[in-house]
Amino acid sequence: MAEQAEKTSPVERNNMDMVLDITLVATARLGRVEMPIRDILALGPGSVIEVGHLIDEPVELLVNDRIIARGDVVVVDEKFGLRITEIISPQARIESLH
Numbered sequence: 001m002a003e004q005a006e007k008t009s010p011v012e013r014n015n016m017d018m019v020l021d022i023t024l025v026a027t028a029r030l031g032r033v034e035m036p037i038r039d040i041l042a043l044g045p046g047s048v049i050e051v052g053h054l055i056d057e058p059v060e061l062l063v064n065d066r067i068i069a070r071g072d073v074v075v076v077d078e079k080f081g082l083r084i085t086e087i088i089s090p091q092a093r094i095e096s097l098h
Contacts (some may be wrong), residue, residue: 005018005086008086010013015024019041025063025064026061026062026063027061027062027063027065028059028060028061028062028071028073028080028082029059029061029062030051030053030059031051031052031053032050032051032052033050033051033052035049046066058070058071058072058085059071059072059082061074061082062077066096067088067089067093067096068087068093069084069086069087069088070084070085070086070088071085071086072085073085
């Protein structure tokens with residue numbers, strides 16, 4: 001790593017710093033369901049929607065609507081979190097862009 005830093009010019013480092021500050025949207029997707037508008041309009045407090053996700057299946061982590069990882073739901077300080085268990089291969093991430 002130190003060798004790589006030495007080979008990087010100040011301009012390249014500055015460009016990388018700018019890229020690293022870009023904000024992206026990350027979403028944990030528990031499941032997905034398609035519903036007719038009729039059913040959506042009928043939703044109210046206490047309604048339950050099955051999303052087709054089994055309890056022991058990993059949750060998908062999407063960045064800008066592209067799957068980049070999978071993981072398990074955890075509780076951190078009374079909030080939900082995602083423990084990453086699998087990172088999608090670079091090849092699969094590139095293929096998902098099509």
